Amino acid sequence: MIEYRNLRVALLGAGNVGAQVAALLLEHGPELAERVGAGLELVGIAVRDLDAERTADLPRELLTTDADSLILGSDIVIELMGGLEPAREHILQALNSGADVITGNKALLATHGPELFEAAEQVGAQLYYEAAVAGAIPIIRPLHDSLAGDQVKRILGIVNGTTNFILDRMHTTGATLEEALATATELGFAETDPTADVDGFDAAQKAAILASLAFHTVVPLESVHREGIAAITLEQVEAATRAGYVIKLLAICERLTDAEGTEGVSARVYPALVPADHPLAAVHGGKNAVFIEAEAAGDLMFYGAGAGGLETASAVLGDLVTAARRHVIGGPGIAESRHASLPILPMSSITTRYQITLAVLDQPGVLAEIADLFREHGVSVETLVQSVASGPEHTAPTATLVIGTHEASESSLAATVASLAASHVVESVVSVLRVEGL
Numbered sequence: 001m002i003e004y005r006n007l008r009v010a011l012l013g014a015g016n017v018g019a020q021v022a023a024l025l026l027e028h029g030p031e032l033a034e035r036v037g038a039g040l041e042l043v044g045i046a047v048r049d050l051d052a053e054r055t056a057d058l059p060r061e062l063l064t065t066d067a068d069s070l071i072l073g074s075d076i077v078i079e080l081m082g083g084l085e086p087a088r089e090h091i092l093q094a095l096n097s098g099a100d101v102i103t104g105n106k107a108l109l110a111t112h113g114p115e116l117f118e119a120a121e122q123v124g125a126q127l128y129y130e131a132a133v134a135g136a137i138p139i140i141r142p143l144h145d146s147l148a149g150d151q152v153k154r155i156l157g158i159v160n161g162t163t164n165f166i167l168d169r170m171h172t173t174g175a176t177l178e179e180a181l182a183t184a185t186e187l188g189f190a191e192t193d194p195t196a197d198v199d200g201f202d203a204a205q206k207a208a209i210l211a212s213l214a215f216h217t218v219v220p221l222e223s224v225h226r227e228g229i230a231a232i233t234l235e236q237v238e239a240a241t242r243a244g245y246v247i248k249l250l251a252i253c254e255r256l257t258d259a260e261g262t263e264g265v266s267a268r269v270y271p272a273l274v275p276a277d278h279p280l281a282a283v284h285g286g287k288n289a290v291f292i293e294a295e296a297a298g299d300l301m302f303y304g305a306g307a308g309g310l311e312t313a314s315a316v317l318g319d320l321v322t323a324a325r326r327h328v329i330g331g332p333g334i335a336e337s338r339h340a341s342l343p344i345l346p347m348s349s350i351t352t353r354y355q356i357t358l359a360v361l362d363q364p365g366v367l368a369e370i371a372d373l374f375r376e377h378g379v380s381v382e383t384l385v386q387s388v389a390s391g392p393e394h395t396a397p398t399a400t401l402v403i404g405t406h407e408a409s410e411s412s413l414a415a416t417v418a419s420l421a422a423s424h425v426v427e428s429v430v431s432v433l434r435v436e437g438l
């Protein structure tokens, strides 16, 4: 039997993901050592409370509340505490000591990524983060390595399991957003503060990470346009179904050229209508999927569990094996490539299609007046469906108009919607949704 040298692995945090990482590493350590060509010795697990309940039984002698001492002398440090501090401090401490670091901390990477990658590069260490986006789904390494020779044009991602679960429940069972969120929380998909999910913060962090990686450009979290699903109603979900769409919270990362000819990057998160026959429409429950359009590879889709302690632990252990193999081979880590440094384009320069639902007066001349408003703002109407909702209880008959547009800019659309809202023939603008994936 070959005697391997041991690599010292420190784990920070033993919550949902950390406890599963420790349990799997203890169970499969000898086999992973064969895959790596070196032993993987879990030297300790930093926790806040030695006696806390955990999702896996962990040897008491490995637990410590002294993260600093644990980091010293480790070859690889796995950070699964979450939050910005002290996670950032611990990662910097580990990198500065020459250790490789593995993290699933999307909030930290989206906020302090450049500082952490710079620290790793300075000492020739590497920061691995497969778990940070779409949990178990391999998406970071495919972008980092497999697609490194291609040009990524666009990413459409369902990267938040909680909101996908909520929208799917509303679509399939008619549950309200509040009812579906309660179930998502019970199932353990939601963040401790579920507004991070519902309001799109979590998806925006993941969009910043994906866009930075795909376009070789630092994409700051503040530059990611973010809209959540809090305002989505059951009526909108049902109307979408009738029109042949599903509503999905999408993270969209795009390399594009704006109307002035500037090539840049857009990263944005919002609920959008996706055609019912698009592959993303078939992503149900808490699952995630990332759809990539690349110049040479064409369309690719990555699908699976975007959350869950055990599932996410798989991504962390994949990073551990990769990091350990690099230690065996030797040489510096591979720096993040940010050479393109493309400008971040504002939301106003984005063009997409829209579906606008209006409650209007049901009387002659209304359609012509509405068509004029679209024309005035340069927004071209592609489809128009009218249903009459008048009844004996109505004093003035009203109709519902569902208008689909051709591609239009955000600024033209905003101006059109403002004019519609002010028009005397429009009772209310019921809903404005973007249409993606056509």
Ligand SMILES: NC(=O)C1=CN([C@@H]2O[C@H](COP(=O)(O)OP(=O)(O)OC[C@H]3O[C@@H](n4cnc5c(N)ncnc54)[C@H](O)[C@@H]3O)[C@@H](O)[C@H]2O)C=CC1
Pocket: 012, 013, 014, 015, 016, 017, 018, 046, 047, 048, 049, 067, 080, 081, 082, 083, 086, 104, 105, 106, 107, 131, 132, 133, 135, 306, 307, 308, 309, 312
């Ligand atoms: N749970 C999931 O499905 C996924 C989680 N992630 C990320 O993985 C990381 C861990 O997530 P979870 O395990 O779900 O979180 P968690 O909240 O279940 O676990 C974090 C653990 O770290 C401990 N901790 C916090 N501060 C500490 C400190 N200063 N010293 C020692 N221990 C400390 C906490 O007591 C807790 O046990 C987060 O960054 C999260 O965003 C990423 C993908 C999916």
Ligand SMILES: N[C@@H](CC=O)C(=O)O
Pocket: 134, 135, 159, 160, 161, 162, 163, 189, 190, 191, 197, 202, 306, 307, 308
């Ligand atoms: N709350 C997140 C967990 C994983 O990142 C989600 O719902 O996707």
Ligand code: NA
Pocket: 130, 131, 132, 133, 134, 135, 136, 137, 138, 139, 140, 315
């Ligand atoms: Na992943």
